Amino acid sequence: MARRAVDEEARFGRPSKRGSRPRSKQRPEHADAVTGLIVGVDRGRYRVVVDEGEADEREIVAMKAREIGRTRVVVGDLVDVVGDTSGAEGTLARIVRIQDRTSVLRRTADDTDPYERIVVANADQLVVVTALAQPEPRTGMIDRCVVAAYDAGMDVLLCLTKADLADPAPLRGLYEPLGVDVVVTRRDDATSVEEVRERLRGRTSVLVGHSGVGKSTLINALVPDARRATGVVNDVTGRGRHTSTSAVALRLPVAPGADEYDGWVIDTPGVRSFGLAHVEVEHVLAAFEDLDDVAAECPRGCTHLDDAPDCALDEWVEASPDDETRAVRTARLASFRRLLASRAAAD
Numbered sequence: 131m132a133r134r135a136v137d138e139e140a141r142f143g144r145p146s147k148r149g150s151r152p153r154s155k156q157r158p159e160h161a162d163a164v165t166g167l168i169v170g171v172d173r174g175r176y177r178v179v180v181d182e183g184e185a186d187e188r189e190i191v192a193m194k195a196r197e198i199g200r201t202r203v204v205v206g207d208l209v210d211v212v213g214d215t216s217g218a219e220g221t222l223a224r225i226v227r228i229q230d231r232t233s234v235l236r237r238t239a240d241d242t243d244p245y246e247r248i249v250v251a252n253a254d255q256l257v258v259v260t261a262l263a264q265p266e267p268r269t270g271m272i273d274r275c276v277v278a279a280y281d282a283g284m285d286v287l288l289c290l291t292k293a294d295l296a297d298p299a300p301l302r303g304l305y306e307p308l309g310v311d312v313v314v315t316r317r318d319d320a321t322s323v324e325e326v327r328e329r330l331r332g333r334t335s336v337l338v339g340h341s342g343v344g345k346s347t348l349i350n351a352l353v354p355d356a357r358r359a360t361g362v363v364n365d366v367t368g369r370g371r372h373t374s375t376s377a378v379a380l381r382l383p384v385a386p387g388a389d390e391y392d393g394w395v396i397d398t399p400g401v402r403s404f405g406l407a408h409v410e411v412e413h414v415l416a417a418f419e420d421l422d423d424v425a426a427e428c429p430r431g432c433t434h435l436d437d438a439p440d441c442a443l444d445e446w447v448e449a450s451p452d453d454e455t456r457a458v459r460t461a462r463l464a465s466f467r468r469l470l471a472s473r474a475a476a477d
């Protein structure tokens with residue numbers, strides 16, 4: 131759990147978790163707040179898991195309290211909740227505080243949505259689900275996801291699906307030099323799903339991917355209860371089951387069918403790509419430790435792009451002690467520049 135900011139505590143007069151102050155009626159109501167994790171958002175109603183991992187873990191429904199104002203609350207947020215937090219049918223609790231976020235995954239405004247949005251908070255891994263065929267992989271889209279993740283300080287796992295249809299080697303070759311972990315799956319190979327589970331265990335992972343890449347198939351295999359089959363029609367409404375486009379957090383079982391959970395899988399049905407106008411070069415650079423050190427020697431304001439005068443990264447490749455090193459450095463620099471360039475490309 132993220133530690134609450136000191137000034138927030140001062141403002142609400144709440145003792146630390148370990149505080150020994152006795153509870154009394156004089157204390158502000160918020161002192162009785164419980165902490166919870168936002169697992170779903172739907173039209174102003176927030177699904178919150180409280181007392182996670184304890185005997186009385188439960189999911190409650192809450193709304194934003196007035197003091198939160200217009201601050202957005204997103205899936206992955208840790209919040210303090212007051213009021214009726216029993217989770218009993220028909221109860222509605224109030225979110226009075228959003229705890230400091232350890233990461234925010236953003237998307238820039240685009241044609242369909244004029245506002246920059248935080249998609250998910252506090253996730254530590256972005257899983258880019260890409261089919262090896264049907265639909266054909268689009269490296270531009272993968273690059274943009276990698277940039278968005280690095281900007282947010284998240285790791286990237288590239289999950290290549292439909293391995294029965296095409297060879298994963300070329301894409302592996304393109305992304306492993308970027309420090310991207312690659313895992314290959316196929317629907318009819320349960321062990322490949324377990325390899326994905328291993329990498330998600332104990333972490334909070336956001337899955338993104340274009341329609342048809344097999345993301346639902348993968349999530350259903352990882353989290354059977356989710357039953358996120360596409361094309362399933364609701365008997366009552368006659369519409370697809372998942373008309374909502376907001377993110378949803380699902381608990382990851384430690385093994386197929388296990389009652390024990392370790393980690394969260396966040397599905398993002400509405401997010402197909404990321405606008406990247408907000409991304410800073412320095413954040414992308416920070417994900418390439420070797421280049422980051424070298425770029426410290428660049429002229430002020432260096433763009434580090436192909437045409438940047440006196441970019442220290444070019445000199446670093448030039449100064450390679452041998453051919454092997456030169457090949458590695460050339461590939462690293464080309465990958466980094468490809469990512470930088472993807473910020474400008476539309477997808």
Ligand SMILES: Nc1nc2c(ncn2[C@@H]2O[C@H](COP(=O)(O)OP(=O)(O)OP(=O)(O)O)[C@@H](O)[C@H]2O)c(=O)[nH]1
Pocket residue numbers: 291292293294295315316317318339340341342343344345346347348360
């Ligand atoms: N050949 C092959 N097909 C697969 C594999 N995994 C999934 N598919 C098929 O690909 C199609 C799309 O899979 P979904 O899981 O619905 O894809 P999705 O990414 O969730 O797509 P949306 O629901 O549109 O977002 C389905 O017909 C799946 O049966 C695989 O490993 N190999």
Ligand SMILES: [Zn+2]
Pocket residue numbers: 425428429432433434435438440441442443
């Ligand atoms: Zn430079």
